[in-house]
Amino acid sequence: MAPPPLSPNDAPLLRVRGLRIEFPTRRGTLVAIDDVSFDVARGEVLGMVGESGAGKSLTGAAIIGLLEPPGRIAGGEILLHGRPIHALPPAEMRRIRGRHISMVFQDPLTSLNPLLTVGDQIVETILTHKPIGEQAARRRAVELLEEVGIPAPDQRIDHYPHQFSGGMRQRVVIALALCADPELIIADEPTTALDVSVQAQIIALLRRLCREHHTAVILVTHDMGVIAETADRVAVMYAGRIAEIGPVREVVKQPQHPYTRGLMGSIPVLGAGSRRLVQIDGAMPRLTAIPSGCAFHPRCGEAFARCREERPELLAAGHARAACWLYAGDNAAERAR
Amino acid sequence: MLAVILRRLLQSILVMLAVALVSFGLFRYIGDPIHNMVGQEATLAEREQLREHLGLNDAVPVQFARFVGNALRGEFGISYRMARPVADVIRERLPATLELALISGSAALLAGIALGVYTALRRDGWLSHAIMSASLIGVSLPTFLIGILLIYVFAVELKVLPAFGRSETVQLGWWNTGLLTASGLKSLILPAITLGLYQLTLIMRLVRAEMLEVLRTDYIKFARARGLSDRSIHFRHALKNTLLPVITIAGLQIGSIIAFAIITETVFQWPGVGLLFITAVQFVDIPVMAAYLVLIALIFVVINLIVDLLYFAVDPRLRVRRTGRGT
Ligand SMILES: Nc1ncnc2c1ncn2[C@@H]1O[C@H](COP(=O)(O)OP(=O)(O)O)[C@@H](O)[C@H]1O
Ligand code: SF4
Ligand SMILES: [Mg+2]
Numbered sequence: 018m019a020p021p022p023l024s025p026n027d028a029p030l031l032r033v034r035g036l037r038i039e040f041p042t043r044r045g046t047l048v049a050i051d052d053v054s055f056d057v058a059r060g061e062v063l064g065m066v067g068e069s070g071a072g073k074s075l076t077g078a079a080i081i082g083l084l085e086p087p088g089r090i091a092g093g094e095i096l097l098h099g100r101p102i103h104a105l106p107p108a109e110m111r112r113i114r115g116r117h118i119s120m121v122f123q124d125p126l127t128s129l130n131p132l133l134t135v136g137d138q139i140v141e142t143i144l145t146h147k148p149i150g151e152q153a154a155r156r157r158a159v160e161l162l163e164e165v166g167i168p169a170p171d172q173r174i175d176h177y178p179h180q181f182s183g184g185m186r187q188r189v190v191i192a193l194a195l196c197a198d199p200e201l202i203i204a205d206e207p208t209t210a211l212d213v214s215v216q217a218q219i220i221a222l223l224r225r226l227c228r229e230h231h232t233a234v235i236l237v238t239h240d241m242g243v244i245a246e247t248a249d250r251v252a253v254m255y256a257g258r259i260a261e262i263g264p265v266r267e268v269v270k271q272p273q274h275p276y277t278r279g280l281m282g283s284i285p286v287l288g289a290g291s292r293r294l295v296q297i298d299g300a301m302p303r304l305t306a307i308p309s310g311c312a313f314h315p316r317c318g319e320a321f322a323r324c325r326e327e328r329p330e331l332l333a334a335g336h337a338r339a340a341c342w343l344y345a346g347d348n349a350a351e352r353a354r
Numbered sequence: 355m356l357a358v359i360l361r362r363l364l365q366s367i368l369v370m371l372a373v374a375l376v377s378f379g380l381f382r383y384i385g386d387p388i389h390n391m392v393g394q395e396a397t398l399a400e401r402e403q404l405r406e407h408l409g410l411n412d413a414v415p416v417q418f419a420r421f422v423g424n425a426l427r428g429e430f431g432i433s434y435r436m437a438r439p440v441a442d443v444i445r446e447r448l449p450a451t452l453e454l455a456l457i458s459g460s461a462a463l464l465a466g467i468a469l470g471v472y473t474a475l476r477r478d479g480w481l482s483h484a485i486m487s488a489s490l491i492g493v494s495l496p497t498f499l500i501g502i503l504l505i506y507v508f509a510v511e512l513k514v515l516p517a518f519g520r521s522e523t524v525q526l527g528w529w530n531t532g533l534l535t536a537s538g539l540k541s542l543i544l545p546a547i548t549l550g551l552y553q554l555t556l557i558m559r560l561v562r563a564e565m566l567e568v569l570r571t572d573y574i575k576f577a578r579a580r581g582l583s584d585r586s587i588h589f590r591h592a593l594k595n596t597l598l599p600v601i602t603i604a605g606l607q608i609g610s611i612i613a614f615a616i617i618t619e620t621v622f623q624w625p626g627v628g629l630l631f632i633t634a635v636q637f638v639d640i641p642v643m644a645a646y647l648v649l650i651a652l653i654f655v656v657i658n659l660i661v662d663l664l665y666f667a668v669d670p671r672l673r674v675r676r677t678g679r680g681t
Contacts, residue, residue: 081579115581122579127572131671132594141590142580177670193580 028099030200030233031057031080031118035093038075038084038257040304047304049075049088050257054331057201060231062224064248064265066238066280068301071254073237077203079103080235081118082110116146119199121223124210125186129178135162135189136174139196146197161192165222184215188222195226201233209239216240220247241280245269253277256301256312263337273334274341275317311342319343355666355673362662366655371422373651377644378421381431382414384640430645435637440645444627448649449530450520451615451626457533457542458550459608466554467597470561474569475588485558492555497614501548501621508544516541518623549618553607560603565596598669605661609654 038050050072057063065073078084080095082102095103102113122128130138139158140151147154155174162170165188178186187207194202204223208216224247227234236248244251244265252262253274261274272278299316302308308315314324323342332344388401388410396404405411409420424430430440469489473482509517521537523530532538568574569592577587616628623629627646634642666672 083575083578111581111583113581114579120576120579122572122576124572128576130573130577130591130595132598132669133591134670141582141586145580145582145586179671190576193576197581 028096029056030059030061030098032096032099033076033080033093034096036076036079036090036095037092038072038079038088039091040088042087044305048091048257048307049304050079052093053254053257053259054093055252055259055262057233057235059200060227060233061250062227062234062236062248064236064238064244064251065254066241066244066251067254067260070301072257073254074205075257076254077120077205077235077237080201081114081120081203083114083120115142115199116197117199118201118203119194119197121187121190121194121202121204121207123206125183125190126210128190129186129193131178134175134177135181139174139189139193142193142196158192158196161196162189164226165189165192165195167192183211184219187211187215187219191219191223191226195230195232198230199232201235202227203235203237205237206239207236208243216243223247241269253280256307257304258312258340259331260313260341261334261337261339262331263335267336271335273337273344274313274339275319275343276313277339311340359662362659366659369655370648370651373648374422374425375418377425377647378418380647381421381640381644382410382417384638425645425648430648431641433634433639433642435634435639435642440641443630443642444645444649445528446530447625447627447630450532450624451612451619451628453531453533454542454545454549454618454624454626455608455612455615458546459553459611461546462550462554462607462611463557463604466557467561467600469554470558471565471588471593471596473558474562474565477566486562489555489558492551493559495551497548497552497617498621500551501544501618504544504548505621515544517544520625545618545622545624548621549611549615552614553611557600557604557607561596561600564599565592568592568595571595594668598665601661601664601668605657605664609657612653613650 033056034054036050036053037048040047040049053072053076055063065076067073075084075088078088079090082105084090090103093103094101097113097117102110105113129135136155136158139161140154143149143154143157144151147157149157159170159174162174167173167185167188173181178189181189191207202223207223208219211219220243223234223236226232236244238244248265250263251265251268253260253268253276255276261268261272261277263273268277269281272281302312302315308325309328310326311317311320311324311329314320317324321342327342329340329342329345331338331340334341334344388396388405388408409417412420428441430444432438433440433443436443469485473485476482505517508515516537519541520532521541522535523532523538524534525531532542574587574592577591582591615624615626616632618624619626619628620632627649630642631646633639634646
């Protein structure tokens with residue numbers, strides 16, 4: 018039972034427009050996220066990739082309203098069903114968290130309160146969001162544990178987190194994230210901290226549950242294979258901006274942005290060998306020294322004069338959109354060289 | 355769990371034996387016990403007779419064994435100065451110290467936790483800054499100075515609280531309590547503040563630091579991401595995790611409150627074991643000193659045991675054995 022839409026129009030589930038996140042520091046303002054825009058449709062899985070420090074976690078934190086000070090949203094808007102949520106009073110934002118937007122963190126070993134049983138934690142979350150009694154909540158908790166594949170859930174519900182293995186704990190975390198039937202889950206590297214042998218299981222579980230519950234997912238991961246198998250669309254982030262965004266098949270098979278091409282170039286054959294992101298020559302710039310124009314130009318093999326001076330918007334590029342001057346109409350000549 | 359408790363018990367016994375050895379050494383080798391007991395006039399023969407009678411000619415291990423045996427029965431000999439059994443003297447004085455330590459310790463603990471949580475949650479509030487600054491004074495002012503200041507303000511100038519002693523007390527069996535009379539309670543206030551202020555500021559700063567640490571953990575972030583209320587996040591999820599490491603320190607602090615009562619009892623002429631000890635030192639009343647040492651050590655050891663048991667009660671990671679590993 019999904020909560021009723023907050024507005025009756027046909028706005029996408031989530032719309033991020035021109036998001037800008039700043040950190041005021043003594044030596045000036047750091048701009049960590051600059052003009053990031055994307056949509057997530059109902060039930061859609063949006064993959065998000067990019068080197069560490071690209072701004073994926075900050076984007077997720079901003080959406081769920083948990084940016085930690087001194088970080089702040091300095092521009093743009095975040096709309097849920099067309100309704101702005103980026104500047105809601107804390108009490109209202111709290112009602113959106115868990116119920117409409119939920120989150121799965123990276124490390125299941127530290128995501129659960131060690132002093133409360135998993136049942137306590139699930140029941141409390143259900144009671145916070147649903148008008149049901151404690152008994153019903155507990156029955157629902159057992160069902161949820163069963164649904165995420167925990168054996169003997171009616172006994173395990175009274176166990177403490179340390180009595181579960183890492184993979185099992187991440188299943189509990191997923192149960193917790195799902196327990197108020199949110200419409201969107203932000204899964205920030207949900208398998209990075211796990212044993213390789215259980216990563217695929219957890220991703221499969223997440224995918225199955227979200228499909229069944231018709232929950233949209235923003236899936237942050239370094240694993241291009243997972244993106245290729247799981248996501249409907251993918252957003253590639255670089256230095257706090259979106260470099261390319263589009264349908265997963267196109268972006269993986271025919272990457273348009275030079276940075277994305279570099280990323281995909283590191284996976285020779287999909288489904289075989291290493292699927293991890295391999296770094297391109299050079300390093301992503303620090304926030305204190307973001308290059309002028311296209312932030313990627315010092316590492317880009319195809320950079321030309323305009324790249325150093327003007328920052329590219331997201332431009333239509335094949336079936337995707339890429340923030341790259343190669344796709345500006347008036348650069349067609351240069352592109353053809 | 356039983357094994358752990360047994361090991362702790364064994365450790366405690368070893369600690370107590372070590373303290374008993376020091377205490378015995380004090381008794382046996384500082385000054386001449388015979389000299390202390392009979393004074394100048396006794397003849398050599400009388401001294402030798404007493405020495406034999408007291409077993410001071412036996413081998414040292416035998417003497418130590420006898421000392422431990424007596425200590426177990428609560429016998430520490432006769433006070434040189436008061437010519438009364440040490441055990442009786444201590445039993446008279448102990449309630450005063452325990453009541454003072456208990457009241458000031460629990461007040462320090464409660465207020466310390468409350469203020470620590472408050473200053474952590476309202477990190478940037480002006481009141482938090484004021485409390486934190488004031489706590490620096492509590493940490494840096496010596497106890498006796500705090501006591502004298504309090505006496506000056508509340509007893510000398512304002513004349514609202516007594517400056518020294520326990521006032522009226524009531525006898526309950528062998529326990530002599532000051533908690534049942536208004537004047538007894540009133541005279542407890544200043545010494546309790548003096549004794550507890552340092553511990554209060556220490557516990558408060560510890561709780562604050564620990565709480566800030568816990569508020570940064572992933573499980574608190576996840577609790578927020580699930581939309582739980584601030585009240586539940588702060589007091590159900592964070593506070594319990596904050597108090598876990600605080601238990602140890604708090605236990606040790608209560609122990610040191612009893613030990614440091616010496617200064618407070620001196621300033622306020624509080625008739626407890628601390629004052630007894632100071633007087634004993636002045637008069638080289640070795641049996642009293644020895645008994646006091648053993649008593650303080652015993653209190654520390656018991657508190658440590660309680661702390662360990664509390665850990666078992668609070669932390670499921672110690673209580674429950676790992677089950678059902680695997681994915
Ligand atoms: N509290 C902070 N103060 C200053 N910079 C920060 C802070 N938190 C994150 N950043 C910066 O924001 C950028 C994006 O971080 P993050 O979103 O965590 O990256 P990702 O999740 O893609 O690895 C990084 O360059 C990081 O240094
Ligand atoms: S805009 Fe220029 S520098 Fe940036 S990626 Fe495109 S070609 Fe390279
Ligand atoms: Mg991250």
